[in-house]
Amino acid sequence: MKRFPDLAELAGECIAAATSENVICGSGAPTTITFGTPPHEVQFHMQTADYYGAGLGYKIWPAAIALARAIYQHDVSLGDHPKVVEIGAGVGLAGIAAAKFGEASSVCFTDMMAGSLGIAMRNAKRNCPSGEFSSTVVDWRDADGLPADADVMLGADVIYEEAHAELILQLLRNFHGKKAVLALMPQRPGYREFTSKLRNLKSVQVAKMSVSTPIGECLILDISVID
Numbered sequence: 001m002k003r004f005p006d007l008a009e010l011a012g013e014c015i016a017a018a019t020s021e022n023v024i025c026g027s028g029a030p031t032t033i034t035f036g037t038p039p040h041e042v043q044f045h046m047q048t049a050d051y052y053g054a055g056l057g058y059k060i061w062p063a064a065i066a067l068a069r070a071i072y073q074h075d076v077s078l079g080d081h082p083k084v085v086e087i088g089a090g091v092g093l094a095g096i097a098a099a100k101f102g103e104a105s106s107v108c109f110t111d112m113m114a115g116s117l118g119i120a121m122r123n124a125k126r127n128c129p130s131g132e133f134s135s136t137v138v139d140w141r142d143a144d145g146l147p148a149d150a151d152v153m154l155g156a157d158v159i160y161e162e163a164h165a166e167l168i169l170q171l172l173r174n175f176h177g178k179k180a181v182l183a184l185m186p187q188r189p190g191y192r193e194f195t196s197k198l199r200n201l202k203s204v205q206v207a208k209m210s211v212s213t214p215i216g217e218c219l220i221l222d223i224s225v226i227d
Contacts, residue, residue, distance in 0.1 A: 033065060033093065035072045035101075042072070042100070044127045048091055049119050058116070060093055062213035063157035067183035067220060068097035075209060076181050076222050078102040082151035085110060087138070087171065088158040092120030094183075098154060099124070099131035107131060108147050110138035140167040143174050153180035157188070165194035172204065177227040183211075183220045198223075 033044045049058045070076050071094070078084065081103050086095035089109035098104040109120040117135040124133040138145040146153070153175055159165055172180060184191055198204065198221075207222040 031060065033060070033068070035069060035097075044068075044093070044096060044100075044123075046091060046093060046123050046127070047119050049116050058090075060091060061157045062215050063183040063185055063218045064090065064093045066211040066213055066218040067094045067154065067156045067181065070181075070183070070209065070211065070220050071097040072101045074101075076220060078104060078152050078181070079179070081105040083147070083149055084108070084152045084154060085146050085150040086154040087140070087146070087168075088112075088155055089120050089135075090116050090156075092116075092123045094154045094156050095120070095133070096124050096127050096131070098152070099133070100128045104152075105132065107133050108150065109133065109135040110146065111135075112137065112139055140164070140171060143170045146171065146174075150175075151178055153178070154182075155180070156183040157185055158182065159184055159190040159194050160188050162190040162193050165190040165197060168194060169197055169201070172198075172201070172223065172225055175225045176203075178225050180223040180225065181220065182223065183218055185213075185216060185218055187216050 030045060030047050033046060035042045046060060048060060071078065078098060083106045084095060084098045084104040085108045086092070087110050089095055089111045092109050095107040095109050099107050107124070109117055111117055114137050117137065121133060121135050124131060153171070159168060198206065203226050205224040205226065209220045211218045211220060
């Protein structure tokens with residue numbers, strides 16, 4: 001269900017990449033993401049992917065950085081040593097942050113595009129060698145495709161088209177008694193439909209936090225899925 005980005009949108013975001021360390025074009029080049037300030041800063045050295053091998057996971061999106069930093073700063077709680085699954089993981093930034101800063105006992109990277117998952121695993125071993133990581137290809141149309149033992153679902157900028165809204169909602173419906181933390185960009189075409197339908201779900205409780213990014217506001221939704 002992932003799409004090729006609009007060329008004008010891609011050009012605008014790549015221009016932003018040239019002027020901000022927070023937006024990284026996916027040329028396959030390594031980049032560094034910094035958390036905190038000296039002398040206690042932590043740096044992740046991340047490899048990105050060539051576009052055609054990894055779909056939209058080819059770059060590090062601003063929402064992924066916002067989510068990773070929220071985990072680092074403990075603005076969101078993942079619980080006590082949770083088993084984490086990252087949907088639309090791309091090159092794995094949020095999942096690695098969950099292992100490094102969120103005390104996740106394990107992290108499973110999932111993506112529809114297999115090309116990015118190998119890079120996510122290498123990034124994980126480079127930046128959090130003591131963590132337990134795995135990866136698997138998941139199509140969101142298979143609502144039962146996520147690991148059954150996962151406690152927390154992470155996702156960054158996972159809603160592009162309106163069609164994505166219902167797919168993510170169905171994943172949430174199947175995530176009984178657990179939680180999800182999603183970092184979403186309101187300017188995406190599917191965002192309004194997703195949040196409208198999410199408000200109508202009686203089985204969820206949602207806390208919201210707004211974060212500024214170089215390409216606009218990012219909303220981090222902390223979603224508890226009630227049994």
